[in-house]
Amino acid sequence: MVDSLSDEGFVHFKRIFPRARKGVTAIEVPIQFHKVTPDNYLFGELYCIKAGCDCRMVKLQVVTSKLKPIAVIDFPLDIDSVELMPALSPGKKHGAAAPGLLEIFMDSLVDNPEWYRAMCKSYRAVRKKVEQKTYQGKRFPSSRCLEWLGEPEDDEDDEEFFTELKDLFSGMMTSVSSKTKPMPTVKALQDNLFSTPKNKIQLTDIIDAYSEQASDGPALEGKLDGPLRNLMRQNNAPEDLVCALVTSFQAGDDLKLEAISRILFDWLEILRTDIERRRPDADAIMDRLQTALARQVFHPEVDPGLGSEVTRILLSTRVEILPQLHEANSKRMSAMKAPEEVLGAEPKLALEQMLADFNNMGLTSSFELVDTLLPIMAVGDWTVQLEFYRHLLFSAHEIAREAVALMVFHPQREVREGVADLLAGIEGSRFSPVMLRRLIIARNWFPENMRNKLDQAINNARRARIECAPLAVPAKIQIYASVMDGANAQSFMALLPRGKGYLGFSIMLKTQHGVADAFILSLEDKEQLKELKRVMLADTGSIETARTYFDQRICQGLADGAAVDKVPPHWLVAIAEQLGNDRWKAIAFDCNEERQQLQQELTQKKRATALKANKEKALQASARWLPQHAFTGSWFEDDVEVDKLLDHFFTKSAGKQGADPVAQVVEKILETRRQRWLNRLVIATIWLKHAVKPPIPWEQMYHLAEAVADSSTPLQNIPLMRSIANSSIGAYWGRQKNRS
Numbered sequence: 001m002v003d004s005l006s007d008e009g010f011v012h013f014k015r016i017f018p019r020a021r022k023g024v025t026a027i028e029v030p031i032q033f034h035k036v037t038p039d040n041y042l043f044g045e046l047y048c049i050k051a052g053c054d055c056r057m058v059k060l061q062v063v064t065s066k067l068k069p070i071a072v073i074d075f076p077l078d079i080d081s082v083e084l085m086p087a088l089s090p091g092k093k094h095g096a097a098a099p100g101l102l103e104i105f106m107d108s109l110v111d112n113p114e115w116y117r118a119m120c121k122s123y124r125a126v127r128k129k130v131e132q133k134t135y136q137g138k139r140f141p142s143s144r145c146l147e148w149l150g151e152p153e154d155d156e157d158d159e160e161f162f163t164e165l166k167d168l169f170s171g172m173m174t175s176v177s178s179k180t181k182p183m184p185t186v187k188a189l190q191d192n193l194f195s196t197p198k199n200k201i202q203l204t205d206i207i208d209a210y211s212e213q214a215s216d217g218p219a220l221e222g223k224l225d226g227p228l229r230n231l232m233r234q235n236n237a238p239e240d241l242v243c244a245l246v247t248s249f250q251a252g253d254d255l256k257l258e259a260i261s262r263i264l265f266d267w268l269e270i271l272r273t274d275i276e277r278r279r280p281d282a283d284a285i286m287d288r289l290q291t292a293l294a295r296q297v298f299h300p301e302v303d304p305g306l307g308s309e310v311t312r313i314l315l316s317t318r319v320e321i322l323p324q325l326h327e328a329n330s331k332r333m334s335a336m337k338a339p340e341e342v343l344g345a346e347p348k349l350a351l352e353q354m355l356a357d358f359n360n361m362g363l364t365s366s367f368e369l370v371d372t373l374l375p376i377m378a379v380g381d382w383t384v385q386l387e388f389y390r391h392l393l394f395s396a397h398e399i400a401r402e403a404v405a406l407m408v409f410h411p412q413r414e415v416r417e418g419v420a421d422l423l424a425g426i427e428g429s430r431f432s433p434v435m436l437r438r439l440i441i442a443r444n445w446f447p448e449n450m451r452n453k454l455d456q457a458i459n460n461a462r463r464a465r466i467e468c469a470p471l472a473v474p475a476k477i478q479i480y481a482s483v484m485d486g487a488n489a490q491s492f493m494a495l496l497p498r499g500k501g502y503l504g505f506s507i508m509l510k511t512q513h514g515v516a517d518a519f520i521l522s523l524e525d526k527e528q529l530k531e532l533k534r535v536m537l538a539d540t541g542s543i544e545t546a547r548t549y550f551d552q553r554i555c556q557g558l559a560d561g562a563a564v565d566k567v568p569p570h571w572l573v574a575i576a577e578q579l580g581n582d583r584w585k586a587i588a589f590d591c592n593e594e595r596q597q598l599q600q601e602l603t604q605k606k607r608a609t610a611l612k613a614n615k616e617k618a619l620q621a622s623a624r625w626l627p628q629h630a631f632t633g634s635w636f637e638d639d640v641e642v643d644k645l646l647d648h649f650f651t652k653s654a655g656k657q658g659a660d661p662v663a664q665v666v667e668k669i670l671e672t673r674r675q676r677w678l679n680r681l682v683i684a685t686i687w688l689k690h691a692v693k694p695p696i697p698w699e700q701m702y703h704l705a706e707a708v709a710d711s712s713t714p715l716q717n718i719p720l721m722r723s724i725a726n727s728s729i730g731a732y733w734g735r736q737k738n739r740s
Contacts (some may be wrong), residue, residue: 113143170415277639294328427465444585515568623719
């Protein structure tokens with residue numbers, strides 16, 4: 001097999017560079033996978049040594065631990081084209097396990113993008129040695145494109161769907177220890193996994209369950225929600241989980257590390273939701289968990305690669321990072337070398353080498369560079385971070401300076417304000433046209449104190465006669481908007497034609513967070529576009545909407561974030577650039593003003609008698625909305641107040657009273673949240689009004705909103721609100737079942 005490959009001009013990397021430490025990757029298969037038996041398989045890399053050839057291909061010869069050849073895989077390095085997929089090399093003799101090994105290879109690339117980047121670097125080195133000059137070929141695609149090799153799974157929750165979609169297309173880039181792997185994914189577990197109820201769930205049982213599924217794909221789909229919640233309530237559970245995380249990392253047990261990392265991610269997601277819904281003990285458990293992370297992970301004697309991975313998980317789940325974690329990381333960093341010592345006597349040369357390393361990782365933009373820096377720096381002492389960013393800002397590397405400007409979106413307030421001070425204080429000549437354009441686009445997204453600093457930076461650049469980079473020409477786009485889910489999150493997908501494919505701009509808005517997430521994905525052709533639309537319609541209830549609604553909701557999201565001192569993700573700037581949009585600014589949602597505008601439009605179209613008749617019909621029809629329409633799937637209440645009310649109601653003493661539980665929920669819960677539901681109904685009215693094909697006429701939703709707005713009308717008299725109360729009771733019994 002080796003000879004036949006050599007005849008084609010492909011030679012093992014270790015024959016080209018005998019002293020190289022790379023060129024062969026070992027993958028352990030611990031259990032039977034299709035026809036792949038448990039073993040350690042070696043994937044040897046072969047590169048073309050033909051003069052003048054730039055095939056940009058790697059062949060991987062797969063052998064067993066006994067060096068028996070079993071497969072040859074052709075891997076085109078141009079992974080940004082779905083037409084160039086890894087495949088078994090045609091004309092070669094393959095073993096029965098070859099198809100399974102090809103699938104394992106693709107999964108391993110998705111989980112370990114460093115392998116792909118290393119092959120790109122090796123390819124350049126081979127071509128340089130063959131041609132005796134620096135490789136002149138085009139830049140290799142970003143490792144983010146590897147995610148096309150993965151398989152998306154369906155997800156029922158809008159916010160969870162958004163997170164998985166981001167992981168699927170965008171990926172996460174980190175610069176951490178080689179031991180650290182990207183956050184794993186866990187496929188839905190079998191229903192009978194915990195068929196026998198247990199009062200006490202063992203951490204080892206959950207780790208084993210996650211480990212069994214860690215290589216199969218995404219989406220836990222809440223199957224272990226109950227066991228995880230039971231585990232949370234046990235003594236020392238947070239400490240035990242973190243201890244297991246550190247132990248598996250130090251032991252190099254990648255499979256176990258993947259499982260525990262996913263458990264930590266899911267646990268943080270549950271805690272964040274529980275804190276938002278004010279569930280008992282959620283704050284205390286979060287405090288204990290982050291204290292355990294501070295003591296065991298962010299410690300000078302623990303490899304900082306684990307801290308970077310944990311930081312990435314914390315940022316991905318968007319939980320509040322507590323003071324003890326910041327303090328622990330500050331102490332850890334103070335025990336390490338200061339930035340000047342790290343950079344040495346020639347900081348400029350050291351910075352250039354550092355940035356060259358980033359380039360070798362496949363980073364092609366300042367946005368990707370920020371994605372790489374945040375997991376490493378985001379929990380660190382803010383003064384140390386600012387000193388590092390100051391060095392980058394005064395480097396000659398344009399992408400590095402642009403990345404520093406994007407740090408005004410840093411999740412830590414002290415850092416983003418410090419970066420704004422840096423930008424306001426430097427000479428305008430240090431700004432690039434792109435930096436100036438981005439500051440102009442984003443200045444209106446910040447509160448006044450930040451906006452003043454950014455305005456000073458903009459003025460400095462203009463006085464230095466820096467020409468603002470032009471915006472993209474606004475193009476016609478197609479926009480899909482989801483319904484608001486149970487956490488009041490709403491996601492948008494804007495689709496922009498680009499060559500033969502499309503760019504997808506995904507943005508998620510969330511109450512009390514503002515613009516909670518944003519990313520860009522690339523679609524190669526109409527088939528990929530069709531599949532994305534299918535998933536969006538099935539999983540989030542998205543419907544096509546108008547650009548005016550999209551812009552209005554983004555502005556409202558920016559205002560919501562500014563009100564709680566939260567900034568949008570830096571990728572929102574990239575989206576605004578691509579759309580040619582510099583007019584987004586924080587404009588708070590005004591429920592009364594929106595109602596007045598809707599009323600004026602409706603009264604111009606209908607007579608008073610018709611309006612009254614239509615209102616009555618809408619009220620009666622609303623009783624059937626919850627079972628009939630997907631957009632009402634999250635219309636219920638499920639926080640701690642609901643639990644307390646129903647726990648008391650369904651006791652024996654309350655049961656004798658013969659009271660109506662639906663009436664209790666309406667009176668004690670929904671009436672106290674009347675304004676919140678009014679806001680939601682008005683937003684839903686506007687969503688329907690701008691929809692291309694609304695599931696119901698927007699006028700019907702408007703009539704329900706007006707009925708809720710009328711304080712003289714008891715919510716008991718509105719069929720929709722009684723349906724919402726009934727759905728809330730159903731959700732309560734579902735939680736009771738999970739507790740058992």
